[in-house]
Amino acid sequence: GIYWSSHHRYFGYIRRFDGRLVALNMLFLMFIVLMPFVASLFGQYHFLPIGVIAYAAEVAAIGLTLAALWWYATRQHRLVDQDLDEIFIHNRMIIALASPLPFLLSIPLALISEVAALTVWWLAPFLALGALRLIERKGSGNRVESWTARLAQRLGRNPQSRA
Template sequence: MEGEKGVGLERVVFFSDAVFAIAITLLVLDIRVPEIPGALVDERLPEELAALWPKYLSYVLSFVVITMYWMGHHSIFSYIRGYDRTLMWLNALFLMAIAFLPFPTSLLGEYGEHRLAVVVYAGSLAVARLLLTAVWWYASAGRRLVDRGLSERMVRAHLLRGLAMPAVFVLSIGVSFLSLSAAMYTWGLLVAADLLAQRALRRRGW
């Protein structure tokens, strides 16, 4: 294992946590209270709130996915024992992708009936997870920044799980050319894809 150790790695993790927290907080800012004339509030408020359902949906979906990415980041860094400049830049690229996610979330909530919005959203989330997988690949290759005793099974487990979720988003992009609704339904496979990746690893004994 090469690279620097100590307090510096903790700062990388703390900074990453802060970016996640800010990104998740920014998601809700796109859901704004409807502006209704006072005399019409009782009549129009239920309808106006119901009309915001695309924004509610995009908010919840992004909140869940970003939380899963944060958990993945936490899991990966629990095995990393050192850092170098390359790791820091890879992690910074990943965090840049995370900080960008409120934009495609807002785009999906506003224009979810258009294919481009779905493609941008799915593509952004796929790229973000692939960048996190790149962090793990770099740190674990040749046990560069992780414990030498870390099993190959664990290394492959994180690599496979890191590819499962992007695969779902890429699939949804393809499906979007057939049906936008079906493309969005495929996002429900995210948790299943992660669980299937874990099961495949157990069956192969990795």
Template structure:
């Protein structure tokens, strides 16, 4: 009786509450990244220069929004393909949202300390852990056979190959940043290059895979 009750409350086919909650956390985190950019408190004739000097903050915001948006798209696509949830899936999802909540802090560290290893490392680690948690969701769902029956297995293979790219690059950049912070940031340019290669590979796969991209 207890096991039956436990299974009923920790698993099922209704994933709407999980997706709604996740979307809310993503939205709040991505909004707070912009909120942290403050209007310069300077005389009017100095405003142009003061705004121009904020370019590191705007650059960090642009990067964070783009990467977080990519992770949200991956998360959205994953849950669109699932036929249900389990307690394990929800726990992994909470781990992902935990690191998403740190996005604002990590962005500020990069914006104000991009010339120091600590700023680059904290940012790379946060984005890397977000990506690792997202990848874990895909791998978990695959191992537990949680995808809908009509999902092309090649689509899952493509997604599981693509998901680890961004977190892997961010995590690899950490030791590089300890040697040279600027070199650590430059390492991130590998993300669009590798992603472009995977897109070309995906374009040769069935239409179902291309549509998901």
């Protein structure tokens, strides 16, 4: 659900599309559609390396495909508004890459210990939160907020109201 929500959020910034974006999006959606099958496989074989590896590879593939989609759309403002803040783009990329990282790391670990690999998965939310904290510490949050405020103003919305 988190990846689907991120996908929806990213496409809120994408203003144009081309064949490559459509192909990346189809690849992302293919991995999403495969998730129930891989989750079922994991449910049956969670005690074997193959079950853990299949699930970790699936989650990593979803995350990396979404990151590739964001990178492609935002590279040199290819498919997004020219005034979309570079720091905002960069920060979203950091967050996009932080989530699949523990799943990638767990793949070789599953060959040694399934329990250790599963434990590494618990790092995913902490890495994402750590990435957000790092972004906030760097002081780039203000630029993101100011860009959001400018966008809201353009759309005729008051960024201060939460309605």
